[in-house]
Amino acid sequence: MGNYPLHLAILVLLWGYIYTSWSLMGRLGLVSFGHGAFMGIGAYTVVMLWNHFGLSPWIGALLALVFAALVAIVIGYPCFRFRIVGHYFALVTLALSEVARLVIVALRDQTGGSLGATPKGALHGGETMSIGALQFGSKEVWLVIVFAVWLGGLWVWRAVDRSMGRLALQAISEEEEAAASIGIHVTRAKLRITIISALMTCVGGILYAQYQLYVNPDAVSGIAISLQMVFGVIAGGMFVMLGPTVGAAFTLLLAEGLRLAFGNKYPALDTTIYGVMLVLFIIYMPKGILGAALELFKLPRQPSGRPLQ
Amino acid sequence: MSEVLDIYLLEAVLNGLLLGGLLALLSLGLNLVFGVIDVVWICYAELIMCGMYAVYYLHVQFHWPLLVAMVAAIGIVALLGWILHQFVIRPVLSAEPINQLLVTGGVLFFLQAAATLAFGIEFKNVGVSLPSVRLGEMSFSSSRLIAFGVALAGVLALWLFLRRTYLGTAIRAISQDRAVMPLMGVDPARIFRITSALGGGLAGLAACLLVLQYDIHPSIGLSFGPITFLICVLGGLGNMMGGFVAAFIFAQFIAVGGFFFALEWGYVIAFVFFIAVMFWRPRGLFG
Numbered sequence: 001m002g003n004y005p006l007h008l009a010i011l012v013l014l015w016g017y018i019y020t021s022w023s024l025m026g027r028l029g030l031v032s033f034g035h036g037a038f039m040g041i042g043a044y045t046v047v048m049l050w051n052h053f054g055l056s057p058w059i060g061a062l063l064a065l066v067f068a069a070l071v072a073i074v075i076g077y078p079c080f081r082f083r084i085v086g087h088y089f090a091l092v093t094l095a096l097s098e099v100a101r102l103v104i105v106a107l108r109d110q111t112g113g114s115l116g117a118t119p120k121g122a123l124h125g126g127e128t129m130s131i132g133a134l135q136f137g138s139k140e141v142w143l144v145i146v147f148a149v150w151l152g153g154l155w156v157w158r159a160v161d162r163s164m165g166r167l168a169l170q171a172i173s174e175e176e177e178a179a180a181s182i183g184i185h186v187t188r189a190k191l192r193i194t195i196i197s198a199l200m201t202c203v204g205g206i207l208y209a210q211y212q213l214y215v216n217p218d219a220v221s222g223i224a225i226s227l228q229m230v231f232g233v234i235a236g237g238m239f240v241m242l243g244p245t246v247g248a249a250f251t252l253l254l255a256e257g258l259r260l261a262f263g264n265k266y267p268a269l270d271t272t273i274y275g276v277m278l279v280l281f282i283i284y285m286p287k288g289i290l291g292a293a294l295e296l297f298k299l300p301r302q303p304s305g306r307p308l309q
Numbered sequence: 310m311s312e313v314l315d316i317y318l319l320e321a322v323l324n325g326l327l328l329g330g331l332l333a334l335l336s337l338g339l340n341l342v343f344g345v346i347d348v349v350w351i352c353y354a355e356l357i358m359c360g361m362y363a364v365y366y367l368h369v370q371f372h373w374p375l376l377v378a379m380v381a382a383i384g385i386v387a388l389l390g391w392i393l394h395q396f397v398i399r400p401v402l403s404a405e406p407i408n409q410l411l412v413t414g415g416v417l418f419f420l421q422a423a424a425t426l427a428f429g430i431e432f433k434n435v436g437v438s439l440p441s442v443r444l445g446e447m448s449f450s451s452s453r454l455i456a457f458g459v460a461l462a463g464v465l466a467l468w469l470f471l472r473r474t475y476l477g478t479a480i481r482a483i484s485q486d487r488a489v490m491p492l493m494g495v496d497p498a499r500i501f502r503i504t505s506a507l508g509g510g511l512a513g514l515a516a517c518l519l520v521l522q523y524d525i526h527p528s529i530g531l532s533f534g535p536i537t538f539l540i541c542v543l544g545g546l547g548n549m550m551g552g553f554v555a556a557f558i559f560a561q562f563i564a565v566g567g568f569f570f571a572l573e574w575g576y577v578i579a580f581v582f583f584i585a586v587m588f589w590r591p592r593g594l595f596g
Contacts, residue, residue, distance in 0.1 A: 031407050078588035086406055087349055091542045092587050095580045098535050102580070106573035223535055224528075227414055234411060268425035268527075275419025282412040283400045 006139040012252055013146040014207060015232065016245030020153040021200035022229045023244045024160060024193055029085070029173035033226045034075070034093025037100035038198045040221025041068045042205025044104055044111060047119045047215055050133070052110065057119075057134035061206050065199055071096075072198035073191070080187040080194075094223060101222030116216025119209065134210045142211055149207065150245070153200060157241050160193065231278050237288025246290040318568060320447040325564025327453040329557035331518060334460035335533065336540040336552040337467060338511030342390075344484045344547030345504040348398055348409045352417035354534030356393070356509060358424060360386040360516025361525045365433050375437060383513035390509020391502055398505070399498075417530070424527035432524040439521065452521035463514055464553060467507075480504055484547065536576070539583045544593055551595030558594075559583075 022035050045064035049055040075096055079089055104111050111117055122133030129136040136142055171179035172186055180186050209215045218224060236247020255270040262269060285292045339353045350356070360382045367378035397416055401409050439451040471477035483490050483500045491497055523529065540559050544551030559579050567575030586594060 029407070031411070075584070082588060082591045084587060084591045087410060087546065088542065088587070088591060090407070090410060091349075091538050092584055094535055095539055095583050099577055099580045099584075102573045102577045106571050106577060223531055227417070230411065231414065231418065266426055267430070268422040271418055271422030272426050275415055275417075275422055278415030278418060279397055279412055282408055282415055283397070286404070286408060 003139055006143055008252065008256065010139065010142050010146050010211065012245070012249045013143075013150040014204065014211065015248035015252065017146065017150040017153040018201055018204035018208075019229055019232045019236070019244030019248050020150075020157055020241075021197050021204060023233045023238050024157060024197040024200070026230070026233055027173070027238045028190065028193060030190065030194065031086075031090050031230065032093040032197075033090050033223065033230065034096035035197075035201050035229050036097035036221040036223070036226035037071065037093075038068045038201040039205035039208070039225065040097075040100045040104060040217065041071065042202035043209035043215045043220040044117075044205075046134075046206050047117055047209050048110060051117065051120055056132050057206070057210060058132070061134075061203070064202055064206060068198045068202035069195050072195045076191050076194040076198075077187070080190045094226070097222055097226045101217045104217040104221060111217075114217060116214055116219070118214050121213075134206075135213070146207060146211075149203065154241055156196065156200065160196070231274075233288075234286075235274075235278060235281055235288055237291030237294075239287065240290050240294060243288050243290040247288065250289060316446045318565070320449075321564045321568035322561065323447065324449065324453070325561040326557065327449065327457045328564055329560035330457035330460040331453070331515075332536065332540055332560050333553045333556035334456075334463050334511070334518065335515050335537045336544070336556055337464060337549065338390075338508040338515070339537055340541050340544070340547055340549045340552045341467070341511065342504060342508040343541065344549065345480055346394070346398065346402075346501050347406070347487075347547075348402075349413070349538070349541075349546070350393070350508070351410060351413040351534075351538075352393070352420055352530075353508075353512060354530035354537060355417050355420035355424075356386055356389055356512040357516045357519065357533075358525070358527070358530045359389055359420060360513040361520045361523075361529070362424065362428055362433075363513075364517060364520045365435055365525055368435055369433075375435070379517040382516060383510050386513030386516060387506045387510035390512065391506040393509070394502060394505035399501075417534075421527050421530065428527065430527060432526050434524050435520045437521060450522070452518075456518035456521065459514070459518055463511065467511070467549075476503065536579075539580065542593055543583055543586060545595045546593065548593065548595050551593060555594060 018035075018039065022032065025032050042061075042064045045067055046057045046060035049060040049063065050057055075093065078084075079092060084092060105113050108114075119133075119135070122130040122135045123137055128138050129141060136145075171184060172189060205220055208220060232247040232251050233244045234247070235250055236245065237243025251274060254274060258266075258270040258273070281288065287295060335354075335357070339350060342353075343349055363382035363385045364375075364378050367373045367381055368375050371378075373381070393413075393416065397412055398409065401412050437452075439455070441448045441450050442454060471481055479490070479495045480500055480503070482493070483495065483497055487497065490500075519533075536559065540555045541547075541552050543559065544553070544555035562579035562582055563572075563575040565575070566578040
């Protein structure tokens with residue numbers, strides 16, 4: 001494969017993985033606008049520790065994961081304990097992602113502020129990879145890595161599905177009081193999912209930073225990237241395993257396709273079309289592309305009334 | 310030394326007060342729409358952005374007098390609010406609440422991208438520069454003073470409208486009980502349309518005040534959109550008085566926090582304060 005298709009494949013898998021991480025919570029009715037914070041924590045913790053202290057990204061990643069889990073608990077526990085749901089949950093997490101972005105910008109002496117930062121290069125001479133520095137010159141290596149991580153994400157999705165049972169999941173998302181009354185520990189169940197989702201998103205941020213070898217606050221944190229995750233998932237389909245990945249592929253290919261068709265003459269044409277499609281999706285096709293497609297193909301063979309997995 | 314510090318601190322506090330007036334106006338339309346229709350317009354700040362572009366093009370490109378351009382812009386954004394309700398919100402009124410939130414997020418993407426496509430990413434300025442007002446050692450920008458005054462007048466006018474007119478009473482009644490009002494002969498669909506246009510008009514008014522202070526660019530909505538939502542939630546979504554008070558609290562955090570640290574830290578403190586308040590009072594300070 002040439003470099004360009006490889007690059008696209010890596011991005012689709014990486015974003016597919018991040019969107020999958022988000023939708024672990026999203027399909028429980030926990031619509032988070034704060035996942036940019038976890039991605040930013042992953043990306044910036046690793047890059048900053050490497051640049052300022054020469055700490056290997058492997059150790060940096062461990063610290064980033066601990067940090068992300070702590071933030072997830074500090075935000076998640078009170079939210080679930082005090083039943084902050086729906087609009088309110090979305091807006092509290094929105095504040096979180098803005099806090100992450102603003103802190104990164106405010107620490108401009110260390111982080112480079114809005115201009116972003118580049119991890120110090122570890123590949124000298126003819127080296128093509130440095131495992132200790134988590135830097136790889138070849139895109140093939142990256143494709144293998146993100147593919148493995150993406151598969152891992154799908155495995156987690158499946159494991160969550162199996163361990164809790166679809167009925168318990170639906171019970172929590174639809175009727176919290178009723179779920180609690182039949183013995184589901186709602187706060188604990190939600191918190192566990194939130195921590196898993198945050199950790200996975202944090203890993204996504206780390207990989208993003210190490211692959212692009214450049215981070216900036218708007219690309220990895222803040223409201224814009226958080227909304228991008230939410231809408232990528234909605235476009236693809238929140239309730240099916242491959243839906244988020246389809247959403248990532250769809251948005252990326254739409255942008256690239258329009259860029260190839262029109263060049264850079266119309267810089268925001270793809271997002272304009274994407275915005276219109278999102279509105280139409282949410283109104284007429286709330287299950288997303290994959291969800292709707294599966295429904296279309298499966299309906300004749302399945303007894304009616306059975307919800308899709 | 311300490312006296313100098315005090316006068317600058319006082320200046321920061323007063324500037325915070327001026328900012329509070331503007332933020333109060335920003336949150337007003339969003340709160341009105343939420344209180345009546347029970348929908349959060351995530352794209353509210355993007356409607357304001359449209360209003361700012363309207364003022365810019367009418368005044369700078371078509372040479373309309375500034376005030377006429379502003380009045381026209383308010384009308385245009387009111388129309389946008391009406392369109393938003395008719396074509397985007399109405400189809401999802403009976404869908405899950407979170408879908409209503411998300412659909413306006415799609416509109417946010419669309420408006421931002423469409424503005425980039427139509428107007429480019431260059432910063433635009435209406436080129437009105439007003440002198441700053443000196444008060445002893447302190448100086449204040451007069452565009453901020455005007456914004457503060459107009460914002461307070463707008464809040465008062467809306468309050469009178471809701472209290473003293475038949476239509477206003479109907480709007481308040483709908484927000485209190487959506488189910489029973491149709492039985493009293495009030496058509497909710499009509500009230501929703503009027504409220505949406507009114508909410509849009511308030512966004513347009515905010516736009517007129519913001520163009521005096523800020524450059525216009527397609528993603529300007531993201532810089533004050535989040536804070537507008539947080540103010541509304543802090544005051545209790547739909548509670549207009551709560552939002553009004555919350556705006557001044559938030560503005561003080563930003564102004565005084567920004568005075569002691571960097572500006573971003575002022576925002577960080579305000580946002581962390583918001584999160585903490587939510588845990589203490591999940592329905593907002595006055596919810």
